[in-house]
Amino acid sequence: MNLRFLLPVVLLACVACKSGERTPPQPPGSGGARASTLEPAPVDPKAPDVTPDAGTPTPSAWTEGTSREGRFKLRWRSLSGQVPNNDHFKLELELSDTSQDDAPLEHAQVFVSAWMPDHSHGMVVQPRTVEQGGGKYLVEGMLFHMSGHWQLFFDVIDEDGLSERAEFDLDLKP
Amino acid sequence: MSSACVTILPACLAVLLAPGFVQGRQTAPQPVTFDESEVAFIESFSPLPAVPDDPTNAYDHDPEAARLGQFLFYDQRLSSNGQVACVSCHDPAQSWTDGRQVGLAPGAERPVERHTMSLWNVAYNRWFFWDGRADSLWSQALIPLENPLEHDFTRLQAAHVLHDDAKLKDAYERVFGPLPPLDEEARFPAAGRPIANEPEHPHAIAWTGMTSEDRDAVNRVFANVGKAIAAFETKLVSRRSPFDIFVEGLREGDLRKQRGFSADARRGLKLFLGKARCFVCHTGANFTDLEFHNDRIPGAEGVNMDPGRFGGIEPLMTSEFSGVGPYSDDPDGKARDKVAFLRRPVHEFGAFKTPTLRNAALTAPYMHQGQFATLEDVIHFYSTLENAVPTHHAAEKILIAVNLLEHERRDLIAFLRTLTDTSLDPALLSPPEAP
Numbered sequence: 078m079n080l081r082f083l084l085p086v087v088l089l090a091c092v093a094c095k096s097g098e099r100t101p102p103q104p105p106g107s108g109g110a111r112a113s114t115l116e117p118a119p120v121d122p123k124a125p126d127v128t129p130d131a132g133t134p135t136p137s138a139w140t141e142g143t144s145r146e147g148r149f150k151l152r153w154r155s156l157s158g159q160v161p162n163n164d165h166f167k168l169e170l171e172l173s174d175t176s177q178d179d180a181p182l183e184h185a186q187v188f189v190s191a192w193m194p195d196h197s198h199g200m201v202v203q204p205r206t207v208e209q210g211g212g213k214y215l216v217e218g219m220l221f222h223m224s225g226h227w228q229l230f231f232d233v234i235d236e237d238g239l240s241e242r243a244e245f246d247l248d249l250k251p
Numbered sequence: 252m253s254s255a256c257v258t259i260l261p262a263c264l265a266v267l268l269a270p271g272f273v274q275g276r277q278t279a280p281q282p283v284t285f286d287e288s289e290v291a292f293i294e295s296f297s298p299l300p301a302v303p304d305d306p307t308n309a310y311d312h313d314p315e316a317a318r319l320g321q322f323l324f325y326d327q328r329l330s331s332n333g334q335v336a337c338v339s340c341h342d343p344a345q346s347w348t349d350g351r352q353v354g355l356a357p358g359a360e361r362p363v364e365r366h367t368m369s370l371w372n373v374a375y376n377r378w379f380f381w382d383g384r385a386d387s388l389w390s391q392a393l394i395p396l397e398n399p400l401e402h403d404f405t406r407l408q409a410a411h412v413l414h415d416d417a418k419l420k421d422a423y424e425r426v427f428g429p430l431p432p433l434d435e436e437a438r439f440p441a442a443g444r445p446i447a448n449e450p451e452h453p454h455a456i457a458w459t460g461m462t463s464e465d466r467d468a469v470n471r472v473f474a475n476v477g478k479a480i481a482a483f484e485t486k487l488v489s490r491r492s493p494f495d496i497f498v499e500g501l502r503e504g505d506l507r508k509q510r511g512f513s514a515d516a517r518r519g520l521k522l523f524l525g526k527a528r529c530f531v532c533h534t535g536a537n538f539t540d541l542e543f544h545n546d547r548i549p550g551a552e553g554v555n556m557d558p559g560r561f562g563g564i565e566p567l568m569t570s571e572f573s574g575v576g577p578y579s580d581d582p583d584g585k586a587r588d589k590v591a592f593l594r595r596p597v598h599e600f601g602a603f604k605t606p607t608l609r610n611a612a613l614t615a616p617y618m619h620q621g622q623f624a625t626l627e628d629v630i631h632f633y634s635t636l637e638n639a640v641p642t643h644h645a646a647e648k649i650l651i652a653v654n655l656l657e658h659e660r661r662d663l664i665a666f667l668r669t670l671t672d673t674s675l676d677p678a679l680l681s682p683p684e685a686p
């Protein structure tokens with residue numbers, strides 16, 4: 078396991094928010110630091126990394142949001158404890174239906190994708206979502222292969238065919 | 252000319268060429284400093300960790316497998332004309348590449364269409380070849396063996412080489428167990444391999460005439476040849492360069508270790524992390540993001556257009572020697588994550604693997620077709636994007652002309668030269684006496 082891939086990720090704000098105009102990714106030292114608002118406390122870069130293979134990792138904190146038209150609530154977290162830079166990871170996802178008093182959303186189709194607007198490319202993988210019951214889903218095959226600004230999309234289609242997208246912004250440090 | 256002039260003239264030239272001398276007026280050179288976030292960033296490039304395990308190769312750190320692999324790496328018997336070994340193109344005297352624009356095997360009728368990649372730190376890769384059509388070092392090693400323009404060999408011939416040499420047979424069986432009864436000629440022809448697009452080729456006919464059990468046995472021997480060669484190549488590590496010593500000095504606050512890192516190299520490092528934007532793809536302690544990019548490099552004259560990674564996905568997914576295949580030692584582990592979720596994004600058309608920059612100063616020429624003869628040429632391209640090939644399909648937009656000044660280009664090269672470390676056990680530079 079290559080530990081350098083597990084540098085901490087800093088998440089920006091973002092539930093269902095449009096990012097608007099963004100500047101190109103800035104190197105360290107250029108005054109472009111962004112605040113962490115949602116992800117667990119920043120990890121000391123000199124501290125030993127916790128690899129997904131080292132015992133049972135503690136999942137990262139939940140990130141919560143709502144789909145664009147407000148029909149679905151989502152919360153997700155990385156099973157490996159953090160969203161790694163350039164290493165494969167899995168997401169745990171929970172869905173609920175706001176039209177049903179936030180009841181767990183079962184039997185939904187969920188398509189996960191991501192995009193780097195500053196680079197004009199997405200992931201080099203196609204993640205798969207596996208339903209686990211009670212509104213819980215496992216997303217396998219995630220890989221953010223470059224550092225920088227990523228948009229993470231969850232396209233949710235319920236049993237009636239209603240489709241809405243939820244969008245999250247992440248900044249992955251080099 | 253007086254001796255004073257002889258002394259002064261070079262000094263004047265040095266002043267004119269110095270970074271502080273800009274547009275006719277001299278400015279005092281600014282000392283190079285790194286702020287806290289830059290230091291943290293610099294530390295992410297060093298040290299290079301130990302070579303990662305390859306779970307698909309249970310023998311990747313096995314010393315006996317590595318010795319056998321080293322023997323095979325240098326063995327020209329693994330070729331149809333008896334002249335080609337891995338070392339023919341991956342020459343330790345040429346920094347484990349060949350110094351050519353594109354590879355040319357001894358006795359081959361024509362060159363291959365890509366530049367030979369160096370083997371320095373090869374075991375740190377996620378993908379192999381410029382297009383990533385192999386997902387492990389051991390499966391990479393098998394493809395040139397059967398390429399008609401390289402070793403032009405077959406897996407059956409390779410198995411017979413092992414079987415017919417008592418020392419090789421003994422070395423193989425010590426590591427991998429008994430060879431199949433290759434002396435049974437009716438079951439194991441002298442030569443043969445699958446050739447999907449040439450079913451009437453004598454090698455294809457010989458191969459398909461075997462039982463599936465015997466084909467499987469030969470495939471396993473062939474995979475083990477790759478695993479042994481990979482175990483040897485895993486030892487070709489460069490991780491103690493002047494840059495690494497500098498970073499160690501930064502981390503420890505040891506000025507003595509920092510002192511050897513020159514001012515121009517420091518300026519080059521600053522550019523690397525900033526204006527020159529090299530860090531975008533050459534990231535992490537092996538100076539690569541392990542993936543593929545279309546950098547719009549103009550193609551070499553006389554070489555066909557190359558789809559790069561876009562063309563590499565299919566052979567990877569259909570290879571019987573992939574990390575999820577029957578000859579992998581861990582088909583359900585990490586290798587599954589790599590392959591099972593792969594897609595074929597159009598932005599990877601014309602994309603090639605980001606190579607390591609460690610020892611890059613020794614591995615000219617550069618790029619997938621050896622288009623650029625020198626590091627200066629490489630930096631000129633990224634600085635100006637001169638003759639960059641337009642992309643007519645969805646493509647990533649990472650490249651911008653960074654417009655480096657002459658002295659900045661020199662500084663960047665000075666930094667790249669600090670990534671050089673060729674210290675290696677001399678015993679690896681030639682074949683062992685016995686396998």
